[in-house]
Amino acid sequence: MPDVPAPFIVLDHLVKTFAGVKALTDVGFSIAPGEVVCLAGENGSGKSTLIKILAGAQAPDDGTITIDGRVHHRLGPRAAVAAGIQVIFQDFSLFPNLTVAENIAFSTSLAAGSRWVRRGRMREIAAAALARVGVTIDLDTPVEKLAVADKQLVAISRALVSDARLIIMDEPTSALTEREVRALIAIIRRLKGDGVAVLFVSHKLAEIFEVCEKIVVLRNGRKVIEAPAAEFDPATLAFHMTGRRFEPAPPTPGSTDAPPILEAAHLTRAGQLDDVGFTLHAGEVLGITGLLGSGRTQLAKALFGLTPIDSGTIRICGRDIAIRSPRAAIAAGIGYVPEDRLTEGLFLAQSIGRNIAVGRLDAHAGFAGILDRPAYATEIDQWLERLRIAAPDAATPVQSLSGGNQQRVVLARWLATNPKILILNGPTVGVDVGSKSDIHAIVAGLAAAGMGLIVISDDVPEILAVSHRILVMKAGRIVDTFAGGAIGEADLARRLAS
Template sequence: MVSPTTMAAVRKSGAVPTSEYLLTAEGVRKEFPGVVALDDVTFRLKRGSVHALMGENGAGKSTLMKILAGIYHPDKGTVRLKGVDIRLESPLDALENGIAMIHQELNLMAPMTVAENIWIRREPLTRLGFVDHKEMNRKTADLFNRLNISIHPQTKVGELSVANRQMVEIAKAVSYESDVLIMDEPTSALTEREVAHLFQIIRGLRDQGIGIVYITHKMNELFEIADEFSVFRDGKYIGTHASTDVTRDDIIRMMVGREITQMFPKEDVALGNVVLSVKNLTLDGVFNDVSFDVRAGEILGVAGLVGSGRSNVAETIFGVTPASSGTIEIDGKPVDVFSPTEAIRHRMAFLTEDRKETGCLLILNVLENMQLAVLQDKFVRNGFVQQAALSAECEEMCRKLRVKTPNMNERIENLSGGNQQKVLIGRWMLTNPRILILDEPTRGIDVGAKAEIHRLVTEMAKNGVAVIMISSEMPEVLGMSDRIMVMHEGRITGFLDRAEATQIKVMDLAAR
């Protein structure tokens, strides 16, 4: 087997053995405590192609990509780059061999400039050995010109939008002259215009002969950008097909091993009285004069482009950022919600947009994450937690939500995104909420987990919970909502009933 350093040297010399495939993995197996993440899987990436990797959360996609990026080592199997066997000892080894991975959770350093992030550890130096910032900024500008990216090299990363941070990550990967570029859910937080720009960049890289691995749960992206796709299920390789040879339903069947007959199991529910009433709510500089009601059993969808203020309204209602003015009423009575603790006391629950940053405590286990919101509630007696009763209820909730975990003591960071999301939903279901706020409840999770979460939301609405559901996915908003509230630049631009709502009408209101 050729060592990473040897392979990197061969790559720089240009004398790399030819092969039909740019990158291959054969017979790869990877186990974690209690879990077989990959079982004899195969993957082959061609030069100058976009290869989508599909599968439910927990199927093994990210595990394989982390092996190809040098983060994990396989227990068994072979990885070949341009026909040469390699073993990657670290992400740095992978980069030196021309394999770059852009993670779903971006890894840039916010206090540093864009140029400093891109060239870290590779900074151009002056004759005296100091960092040549002028040359570094020039190289960054040249790189951005190649990729049609309009960001100033000296901008601090912390000042950039999520979309622009994504572009910086791509530029950083390209700066290594990578032969293989792995993208994990690159469009999960992008607008349609930003996605179109990203696809333009991807096509340009593909035309230069770069092989791109594209992990996504969005079917429309698969057919727009991918040349072929591979499907994994439960850690096993299912098959590879050209994207022109299959339909959306074919892919779903391969991914889940079953038919999903109803992605949006919305049921008509007799709506009760108004539970939550928001009147003239304002957060200075963010949103203004927001007013709406939500009734018992109602699912109010909230739509709008990124930056419309949707999440800010949710955070203000839940007391994360107290309002500048306006009122909140529950069951017709004004309430003061100055903190999340106060919101929980009023039987509110809030599933935040970013499960990694503001939802899960990644170093804690499944049980500890699920029980967080009820430690001051019915399971505390005389200042002591009734741990046995609490653990039993958490275990029952995990069974009800079909959380895939070896046991309740598994660290939540080891679970797939969909299962992490189920744990967070379970956390709030244990509080028996009357008002449930969901911000992007199915972002970055697979179709099977999406269908299950939609089923849970429908069930809670049937039980009389007032639901506010914020989503950037138009089919989800249209398929799950009784009414849709649309926002643009911090204000409400209109409401649409379920019967009259269409994608065109929602987008018209969102762009006003």
């Protein structure tokens, strides 16, 4: 039998409590050199708390962290880095105004205690780190000018410069295209070959099975299972994460006998859309997919008046409508859930109630414009119950919610306006498997009630799961149309990549 390497890190009986609520209870597992381990769980399961403990940002209340045989009761940030632990957060934590070389070599230069900036040496360090992951990026480009995938590569290279032995990747593929995901997986395999361990955190089950050797599942702050990835399939992993069984049924074909609710013809915007046309029927879910830069988001923004078209026509319920602004779109009965809920969809510091009611305040204005607070509060409570938004009450700040609950708040805001048409751009980005299933069920329910929905996503399984019809976009044009159920996941993925 081959020798089993000694673990690089062993977590044992970790406990963490916040204000009397157990975030972690008796959590423990090990990671060996060169091992790729998935940390899976719903939002609120304890993943983020565990990552912060490993990074030294928080101390456990109890338990130990053993690194190379040395027992620690807590790690500070410097101790974690010195031990070879690096975390790549979703925002990458880079300096946007500094160059690629400066970002990669910054921590090394700081650790060396040099009083002078040696730009030549920085470039050497950065070039060597990029070569190690097998990529080429202009060393003098400011990071703020890079694409998301290149920013991620810079963050990985910076971790390697710091002699990383364990790299924690928190939702590393949430903003990447399929092609960029392939490149990242290849890099993870290269790191594994170099003996670097990876703790991989993702809600995308297909990626978990492709890249990870072992899966550790947390639920409600407890470890519910730890086993080789080969012992799971998507259904069993989803069950362990949520405690629920999911049996998604493919959507039935939408009826084209229903009246057209939206007719778009010859939509054109220079450099973004090229003669786009389609019809959406009442009660239909129309899926639109394509790679980054295909025009899918530009189409959504054009329909909502964020980036008005140069030419073409939009008809809603048989009437030509000039949509030159979001105000005009809302007046025409269109709602839009944006791709980035944090920067475009929510007032994070404000309460759930205010986020939901922001488009409905006029409806609750009584005599002399004074807010009818009882009616306002009743409506907010109804939305909390209808969309099962998990929060203590409507006064809870939105920024304290999980990703899935934040997305439900955005949905509630637009549903409160009673739209005829709802555009959902990346409706489940960054949400866990349970919330994803719930959002898909909400979409199906809205369609059954007669609403017309446009779901825009590059998540192929999602598009197949919710759509009555599917449009494929490339270079600002619609290049393929499929009925729901008429194409499989592998074939659709190939058409996107070709």
